[in-house]
Amino acid sequence: MSPRTLLFPMAVGGLGTAQVESLRSLVERISLAHHRTTRQLLSYLFRSSSDGMSASAPSEITRTWCVHTDSELGRVLIHRLQVATGQALATTTLARFGGPLSLSNVIHLKKSGKVRYCPICLENDLLEQEIPYGRLLWELRGVSCCPLHGVQLHSSTGCGGVGGKRIALQSRPRAIGVCPDCGSVGRRCETPILIKAGSVDLAIAHSISKVLALSEEECELVTGPAVREGIKAVVDCRFEGNTIAAARAAGIGRGSICTWLKKHTSVGLAPLVQLSIAGGADLSAMLVGRFVSADVHATAVELKNRLGRTYLRSSATADEMRQHLSNALECDEAPSFKRAASALGVSTEALRAAAPVLAKALAAKHRVQREIRSGDAYSHALSVYMQARSALLSRGKAVNQKSLQLHSGLKASLGRHGPRYRAMHDVLSDPARFELPS
DNA sequence: TTCTGAAGTCTGTGATACAT
């Protein structure tokens, strides 16, 4: 008899292939299968554990939580989900490459609610399984097409169903293969236009997908020295050992290649893809220290546009920075210090160093204005929730988070303890404080 | 000795990752 597990073990889609399912998608599908929201599943997994790993429960997989990199939260989640489902999930994220490879800036951050997918993959999934799954590849930066079908990934534009009934907010399904608005499995309510992918986009997608297909045993060969060996092999074989030529062809800084080869730091995935394609080399072989020729071509500009960083060295002088801060201070709506810095294109450190007193004054002014705004939002929410509470009580209805929000029409973000949340909490916990004497 | 181009090093920036 197989050992019992906390959750149904759901098979990871495309395991061992370039089409491997992402951890995010798996969490969503497991939640759906257990008739729970992802929020409920996460709070259950993070509640208490005797595994010695500490992590405070995240309320949901947020837009900024890079669940597929080797972040602490990601590691805890994958460990507990492996225990709970009894299956190996290491290949559902990029964390297995953490160490030799830098995993920052590798995830394609989606705008809230928007997802990217290959319409043909989704269609094919429906022939084999109940709910289509999301590929890890689709969530990576620089990947804009499906290497399997050669079409551009479709960015969801929302439910395309007309006139149909929308699912209530609190019971909307959250899975990449299901429309959250109308519940259409395979997102058949949308009519994506299939666009043939260009050769450079295809080369990038192919290159990264081969890396995702590496088995756990092959991943163990991806070490710091092996990656450096691979980089050196490409520079030697394709650019006669000339780092300047290699950097120029790949559209990356020459200093980067020097740093990779001389210092034992981890290397970003995106610039490695750039170098491998520029050198006509197989990236997955490069990661294990070998040079294997690949039939790929792209110019430095094409690579830089798709994978490179937009880096601009600021030319602002100290005087300009001081003037900029003075102007910002005189504004009625003072910007945050960080925003003031980015508006001028300088770092916060540089701006603070140029005018420490002005910097402090701006930060203080912005803080005061923010507190006033936050206070206003709290008072408004308090009065709205108190009105909703008395209306509910007069009808003999229960007063709780859900009914207060539904009746007042004012939604409070439960994940963030903002002014609305605090107002709702205060109304529920101690309403007598805010009741007017009759 | 001077020039030139390549290689090595340093420093500030961009982009997270996470907390508040």
Add this chain to the structure above:
DNA sequence: ATGTATCACAGACTTCAGAA
């Protein structure tokens, strides 16, 4: 939405090596 900490990366600066 904003603040803070972090670190790879871009490009400026410096050093080195070989040729004239």
